Amino acid sequence: MIKENQEIALAVAEREMVLSDRFSQSYRSSYPTDFIHAAEMSRKAVVFIKSDANNYKSFSDDQWLHSNSGSGVIVSSDGYIVTNNHVLDGAKKIEVTLNDNRVFIADIVGADPSTDLALLKISSLDLDYLIFGNSDSLQIGEWVMAVGNPFRLQSTVTAGIVSAKARNINLLTNHGIESFIQTDAAVNPGNSGGALINTRGDLVGICTAILSHSGRYEGFSFAVPSNLAKKVINDLKEFGVVQRGWLGIEIENIDNKTAKELGLSEVSGVFISSVSKGGGASDAGLKSSDVIIQVNNIKTPGTAEFMELVGQYRPGDVIDIEYVRGNKKSFTKATLRNQINSTDLVGIRDDVIFKNIGIELRDLDTYEKAVLVPNGVMVVSVKNGSIVGNTRMEPGYIITRINNREVQSVASLKKMMEENKRKTIILEGFYAKYPGEYPYTFDMPE
Numbered sequence: 001m002i003k004e005n006q007e008i009a010l011a012v013a014e015r016e017m018v019l020s021d022r023f024s025q026s027y028r029s030s031y032p033t034d035f036i037h038a039a040e041m042s043r044k045a046v047v048f049i050k051s052d053a054n055n056y057k058s059f060s061d062d063q064w065l066h067s068n069s070g071s072g073v074i075v076s077s078d079g080y081i082v083t084n085n086h087v088l089d090g091a092k093k094i095e096v097t098l099n100d101n102r103v104f105i106a107d108i109v110g111a112d113p114s115t116d117l118a119l120l121k122i123s124s125l126d127l128d129y130l131i132f133g134n135s136d137s138l139q140i141g142e143w144v145m146a147v148g149n150p151f152r153l154q155s156t157v158t159a160g161i162v163s164a165k166a167r168n169i170n171l172l173t174n175h176g177i178e179s180f181i182q183t184d185a186a187v188n189p190g191n192s193g194g195a196l197i198n199t200r201g202d203l204v205g206i207c208t209a210i211l212s213h214s215g216r217y218e219g220f221s222f223a224v225p226s227n228l229a230k231k232v233i234n235d236l237k238e239f240g241v242v243q244r245g246w247l248g249i250e251i252e253n254i255d256n257k258t259a260k261e262l263g264l265s266e267v268s269g270v271f272i273s274s275v276s277k278g279g280g281a282s283d284a285g286l287k288s289s290d291v292i293i294q295v296n297n298i299k300t301p302g303t304a305e306f307m308e309l310v311g312q313y314r315p316g317d318v319i320d321i322e323y324v325r326g327n328k329k330s331f332t333k334a335t336l337r338n339q340i341n342s343t344d345l346v347g348i349r350d351d352v353i354f355k356n357i358g359i360e361l362r363d364l365d366t367y368e369k370a371v372l373v374p375n376g377v378m379v380v381s382v383k384n385g386s387i388v389g390n391t392r393m394e395p396g397y398i399i400t401r402i403n404n405r406e407v408q409s410v411a412s413l414k415k416m417m418e419e420n421k422r423k424t425i426i427l428e429g430f431y432a433k434y435p436g437e438y439p440y441t442f443d444m445p446e
Contacts, residue, residue: 248279
């Protein structure tokens with residue numbers, strides 16, 4: 001009897017080992033659960049960011065200087081740092097403190113409000129940095145760590161699990177891309193722009209937001225997926241602006257009622273409510289009421305997942321789309337366009353005349369012209385200590401007039417500045433985030 005029981009126990013143990021091995025082979029995107037090595041790696045690559053910004057009171061011309069603080073992640077040995085755009089909002093001076101307490105003044109390479117990401121650069125070499133992981137491989141329930149500077153407590157590490165993926169919490173506006181990783185790792189004010197890592201120490205997200213009634217951690221925190229962040233950062237580094245591909249469609253989530261009406265087997269997919277004429281979707285044969293279920297062989301159960309996937313590509317890229325029309329699955333290829341409906345990559349204009357006064361500009365896109373103003377140009381960056389920098393102009397300023405003449409584009413502004421017979425320049429315009437108009441006056445260099 002004892003021998004039989006021993007044989008049964010041995011058989012059960014062997015079976016459990018087989019099942020355990022199968023489980024570990026299926027879910028190996030982040031292991032082991034000893035956090036010490038990953039925490040030590042990441043702490044060296046996460047920085048404290050302090051930015052002094054000029055903000056404007058509503059309904060007033062009063063201006064005051066305040067200090068934002070947050071975190072950032074070093075992503076290259078030569079000093080590129082990713083953080084949240086809202087950490088730098090209106091920044092005039094950005095100070096970066098490394099884990100070893102060295103302090104640097106950082107330059108803004110570029111920013112993308114639609115994903116709340118920004119890229120900084122400091123002058124240093126041989127820095128510790130984090131390697132991007134594959135956020136698509138994250139599993140619900142997987143261990144992750146948040147690394148940042150909550151309440152200015154330097155290099156704080158907290159742990160939790162991935163609670164959900166592709167969360168849209170209506171945080172971002174102006175066609176923002178929201179497909180957040182949700183985690184229960186404790187995140188507080190000051191963590192913004194910090195790292196979300198797996199237990200291997202790979203960067204899988206940029207900590208961005210919390211949902212809270214108190215303004216403090218209450219069990220929910222959200223991070224921009226690393227795959228999306230990597231694409232944004234590469235674009236900002238190469239072009240100064242994000243190269244966003246568009247299909248030319250309006251989309252909605254599928255609900256139970258719509259799924260029944262369309263005869264879908266699942267309440268899943270992206271419903272196309274309208275298709276723009278001459279856009280990438282139209283040319284690919286997509287129509288209103290089609291339901292997109294996959295992009296490049298990756299399922300799109302909702303709009304958040306779809307926006308994140310498409311957001312990883314540039315104008316001119318071709319994507320494979322699987323969709324349902326009339327209970328029938330079909331496949332097509334679509335070429336993404338930019339917001340002016342071409343496949344060209346958009347760059348910042350760095351003409352000599354603008355470099356001389358310390359400003360970088362771009363034309364307004366289709367959405368900005370429709371929602372904000374039909375004419376004008378966007379200020380992308382302002383160099384500290386330059387002619388324009390001394391006027392206290394901020395990035396995000398939209399120039400609509402120069403010396404009482406209407407500005408249509410960067411090219412028209414350049415032409416008017418070159419033809420200007422007066423030394424003094426008066427720019428008129430506004431900020432989308434502030435009320436009222438703001439004029440700036442400066443003298444052109446000899």
